[in-house]
Amino acid sequence: MSSIFKLKEKQEYEEWLKEKASIKRLSPEARESEQVKRERIKELLKPGSETKFFKYYFAHLIDCDFAYFHKRDVKALIDNYDFFGVMEYPREHAKSIIYDVMVPMLLKAKGQLTGMMVASSSFDKASELLADIQAELMFNQRYIADFGEQYQIGKWKDGHFTTTDGIGFWAFGRGQSPRGTRESEKRPNYGVFDDIDDKQLVKNPIRVQETVDWLLEDFYGAMPITGSRLVGVGNRISKGSVLAHIVGDIDEEDPIRDGLYHSKVFALENPRTHKKDTSPKGRPAWNRYSREQLFAKFNRMGWIRALREYFHEHIPQGFTFKKEHFPFVDVKAPGAYDAIITYNDPSYKKSMTSDNKAIVLIGKIGRYYDIIDCFNRQCTTGEMVRGHYAIAQQVPDNLETKHYMEANFIQDLMLEEYWRYGEENPPALRIRGDKRKKPDKEVRIENLSPLTEQCYIRLNKALKHKPDMQELLNQFLAFPNPNYKDDGPDAVEGAVYLLDKKNRKTRNRGKGKWQSGTYKRNASRAMQ
DSSP states (O other): OHHHHHHHHHHHHHHHHHHHHHHHTSOOOSSOOHHHHHHHHHHHHSTTOHHHHHHHHTGGGOSSOOOHHHHHHHHHHHHOSSEEEEEEOOTTSSHHIIIIIIHHHHHHHTTOOSEEEEEESSHHHHHHHHHHHHHHHHHOHHHHHHHOOOOOTTSEETTEEEOTTSOEEEEEETTOOOTTOOBTTBOOOEEEEESOOOTTGGGOHHHHHHHHHIIIIIIGGGSOSSSOEEEEEEOOOSTTOHHHHHHSOSSTTOOOOTTOEEEEOOSEEOTTTOOBOOSTTOEESSTTSOHHHHHHHHHHHOHHHHHHHHHOOOOOOOSSOOGGGSOEEOOOOGGGSSEEEEEEEOOOSSSTTTOOEEEEEEEEETTEEEEEEEEEESOOHHHHHHHHHHHHTTSOTTSOOEEEEEOOTTHHHHHHHHHHHHHHSSSOOOEEEEOOOOOOHHHHHHTTHHHHHTTOEEEEGGGTTOHHHHHHHHHHHHTTOTTSOOHHHHHHHHHHHHHHHHHHHHHHHSSOHHHHSOOOOOGGGTTO
């Protein structure tokens, strides 16, 4: 056992030597007069020059330009002497290196740092994070040349060290007491909690709340009342994580904590709105990565994990449906199916965020049910109607296709929207109400499991990365979790039931138009 520890220590020492060598390669300016040096430092420290400062002193850590969110969020933190914020960035988007190293060293250079605390899931993890800035202060020759020697003999150990000017740095694991933390009269005025969550913690709501209390009472409480900067960095690995509780928006309708600066970045985004966008129009939030690189990573790790690590979206794992039971296939032309219908499960709760409006286009061929397209969003009734028309237009007019909507007490109001849109964009869809007396929703959806276990419900491979298709799959995988939506599976169940009902009628008649696979008819009867 001792040999194993020695091997580990040797590996850590070798890594430390490599890091030291990397930092020391960055030499200070040669043959620079004191006047030029003072002017250069002044330029690097002036407001708005944060990225210039980083590029000069940390060139060994930078291999591309900073993203818009890096610049925006760092400026907000530096400009505000009393800052409380959370930066939710995807994995590998420079959270730790910026907020654990670059920002505090900039604050120190500006004379605004009286001490720094780092908190993480454990003391060892926090010490590792603190070691990065410790190494920079000890070996960064450019920084030392401009701001003086930082290393202080006798006060330089893992997890706690003090620079020559009396600035203290401390590491704390969850639950360790930071009360009374100070170096002489200087209390730490910069605190960062980094990767405070872990997979075991988030499963225990009591421990999560204890950690939230510890962060806000003990950790934040150890910082001065005036002129303190507290920042949390990480990605939301669970709906009920510590990070989510600090931000405040545990549920979609919950408000952000009052006074909190919140930055939420998605690996792929709409470049105009900066909202999550995994469609072909989505662009990497940071040009350090290409779409191809990101998708390669997502596909290798699996989309459920990728959503958690790169989009802050936690899909709870249910027990009824499994991802491997939903194959993505090349769907057939609409005319090749034995039957084809669209089905709409409309949300009719008052709150737009309560449910999704889900529409599916499903073709049945033999024993298979192919989900050719789907619409699955939190949206207005008008957007839902336009979505239904767009899906229906994929089916040629000469095919007998029926369009259904789950009947409910406001169906007439929704039908009025359908007719109004159809008058402006003919031909109008002939929507049929599904008035079946349905059994319990959970029972109905669960009854699809024999089909999925045989991989009989298949998804359109061409739309694998369409957000609506991803949401549909995620809803199946989360079922029957009460905290996740199930409108998509409910729409699929309604469509499958009606397709089976049509098939039963056809078998009872012996022969019928649905058996031939060809459904030509007069255009005047289109969309009936």
